Amino acid sequence: xxxxxxxxxxxxxxxxxxxxxxxxxxxxxxxxxxxxxxxxxxxxxxxxxxxxxxxxxxxxxxxxxxxxxxxxxxxxxxxxxxxxxxxxxxxxxxxxxxxxxxxxxxxxxxxxxxxxxxxxxxxxxxxxxxxxxxxxxxxxxxxxxxxxxxxxxxxxxxxxxxxxxxxxxxxxxxxxxxxxxxxxxxxxxxxxxxxxxxxxxxxxxxxxxxxxxxxxxxxxxxxxxxxxxxxxxxxxxxxxxxxxxxxxxxxxxxxxxxxxxxxxxxxxxxxxxxxxxxxxxxxxxxxxxxxxxxxxxxxxxxxxxxxxxxxxxxxxxxxxxxxxxxxxxxxxxxxxxxxxxxxxxxxxxxxxxxxxxxxxxxxxxxxxxxx
Numbered sequence: 281x282x283x284x285x286x287x288x289x290x291x292x293x294x295x296x297x298x299x300x301x302x303x304x305x306x307x308x309x310x311x312x313x314x315x316x317x318x319x320x321x322x323x324x325x326x327x328x329x330x331x332x333x334x335x336x337x338x339x340x341x342x343x344x345x346x347x348x349x350x351x352x353x354x355x356x357x358x359x360x361x362x363x364x365x366x367x368x369x370x371x372x373x374x375x376x377x378x379x380x381x382x383x384x385x386x387x388x389x390x391x392x393x394x395x396x397x398x399x400x401x402x403x404x405x406x407x408x409x410x411x412x413x414x415x416x417x418x419x420x421x422x423x424x425x426x427x428x429x430x431x432x433x434x435x436x437x438x439x440x441x442x443x444x445x446x447x448x449x450x451x452x453x454x455x456x457x458x459x460x461x462x463x464x465x466x467x468x469x470x471x472x473x474x475x476x477x478x479x480x481x482x483x484x485x486x487x488x489x490x491x492x493x494x495x496x497x498x499x500x501x502x503x504x505x506x507x508x509x510x511x512x513x514x515x516x517x518x519x520x521x522x523x524x525x526x527x528x529x530x531x532x533x534x535x536x537x538x539x540x541x542x543x544x545x546x547x548x549x550x551x552x553x554x555x556x557x558x559x560x561x562x563x564x565x566x567x568x569x570x571x572x573x574x575x576x577x578x579x580x581x582x583x584x585x586x587x588x589x590x591x592x593x594x595x596x597x598x599x600x601x602x603x604x605x606x607x608x609x610x611x612x613x614x615x616x617x618x619x620x621x622x623x624x625x626x627x628x629x630x631x632x633x634x635x636x637x638x639x640x641x642x643x644x645x646x647x648x649x650x651x
Contacts, residue, residue, distance in 0.1 A: 284400060289392055290374040291329035292384050293321050296337040296353055296364045297384035306339050312465065320385030322346060328392040329378055333371060335364035335465040355431075359417050360439050362430065369427035381418045386460040391601075395421040406450035412456025417441045419461070459489055459517070480569065482646050485592035487612065489602040492595045494583050497616075497632065504639045510578045512644075515568055517584025525533035565590070579646060591645070595632060596621060614641060 293316055295308035308318035317332065326332055334342045334350045342592050343350045349370045353363040361379070368377045376397065380387050388394070393408070399407040399421060406426075409419035418441070426448070429473035433444050445578060484495050496513060505512050527533075535542040535553055542553040552571075565588050572580065581591065594605050594616040606627055614628035615621060621629070630638050 287396065288373075289328075289331045289376045289378050289396070290368065290372040290424075291325040291332045291392075291422070292365065292368040292377045293325065293332070293334045293382050294361050294364045295343065296335045296381055306335075306336075309342055309467070310465075312385055316411040316435075316466070317385055318343065319346065321371045321380055321382050321387060322348065323378060323467065324387035324389065324440040325378070325391075327525060328389070330374060331372065332644075333368050333372060333377075335381075338422060339444070339613055345413065347570070350433065355434055359434055360441065362434060362439060362441050362444060365420070365422060366430045366434060369422070370431065372424060374424060377420075377422050379420050379422070383464040384462065386463055387458075388458045388461040390458075391419065392421070393513055394455070395419075395451075398453045399451040402451050403449070405449040406445065407451040408445055409451050409455050409461070411453060411459055411462050415445075415452060416455075416462050417445055419455075420445065426493045428591065481577060481580065483582060483590050484491055484645060485582040485585060485588065485611070485640065486592050486595065487592040487605055488595035489605075489611070491600060492597055492602075493632070494595060497595060497635075497638075498581065498583060498634045501638060504635055505579070505642065508643065509638065510643075511576060512579045512581060513572050513577050515572075515580060515582045516583070517563070519574045522544045540619060564588075579642070591613060593630070593638070593641075594627075597632070613645075 294419070295306070297307070297586040308321075309616060311317075312320060322332060323332070332348045334343050334346065334348050335353070336350050337352050337386050340350055340352065349365050349371070353359065354367045354370055355363050361381075363380055365377065368379070376396075378392050380391070394401060395407040395409065399405075405420040406423060409416045422445075430444065438444065440571060486497065488494050488646070531542050531544045535555075540555050540558075544551050544553075565582065565585055569580075582588070589611055592609065593613045593614045593616055594609075594611045595616055596602070598617065598619045598621065604621070606615060608630070612627060614630055616630040618632045628641065633637075
């Protein structure tokens with residue numbers, strides 16, 4: 281009996297666009313958190329693929345300095361992502377290419393595995409990531425045997441990536457649990473805002489993989505902090521399709537009828553529901569902080585937003601088999617775990633089940649912030 285080898289995959293960072301919304305600057309080379317955005321993308325992709333290629337049409341020398349092969353579109357005229365995908369197919373012997381844009385610095389660490397498994401288990405030809413509401417076609421897993429068909433498609437003057445992909449048996453791969461994968465920076469002010477989160481008062485993140493128990497910890501921690509006289513706000517990152525309102529309620533019906541903002545209040549509570557003007561942009565802390573009344577607060581805890589430049593406590597359970605985040609995030613100042621964790625001398629260590637000790641650490645953080 282012959283054993284089929286696992287399909288080989290070349291990762292492709294798409295950096296060949298004109299970046300008109302970024303004022304024509306080369307997005308892959310713009311700095312985010314002190315590193316070119318293409319470096320963030322490459323760091324996320326490299327552990328997942330067999331080889332890595334960068335598709336770029338400008339500043340080739342600078343891209344080559346990263347140490348990966350750089351290929352320019354084999355079809356002239358800036359035909360968009362499909363031209364980059366074709367060029368990558370023509371420059372690899374791998375069975376598949378796995379693509380991602382250069383301006384998405386938070387690419388999922390399980391992109392290849394989830395894409396490949398979903399495609400193979402469902403008997404499809406190729407795979408495209410979904411944020412739970414819509415396809416994200418620049419995150420695709422495509423067999424290189426389709427390069428001839430793609431070249432013919434482009435030769436006909438076609439450019440629409442969706443139109444080409446949907447000709448085939450397509451696996452839609454759900455990444456709604458990792459919405460940060462699809463965060464990208466399209467305008468200069470996006471980078472400016474992301475790099476300048478200035479907290480009006482102490483702000484501490486709770487960072488962890490899904491299933492570690494972020495919300496459970498917060499529900500146990502908040503009463504203890506309240507008992508110590510601390511007034512705490514929580515900012516939580518949610519999926520695209522969350523809603524705090526329910527069909528049939530007056531507020532829901534008014535909002536659905538066309539109210540851009542719906543403010544509902546009683547003697548005990550007030551809530552503002554506002555429709556986003558751009559559903560493609562993920563929320564950022566810099567935009568959310570002004571909505572809090574900081575005059576009534578002592579501390580802001582942040583659940584999610586793990587890529588923001590704020591101090592964080594990492595929650596870690598070795599039994600889940602997930603890697604430690606602190607090695608790639610210098611903002612992590614403590615690790616709370618249910619087991620001893622080796623090689624973590626650089627950060628403070630906490631027992632995830634000792635809520636009192638975690639509250640003590642947060643109080644020390646508050647004192648150091650105001651000192």
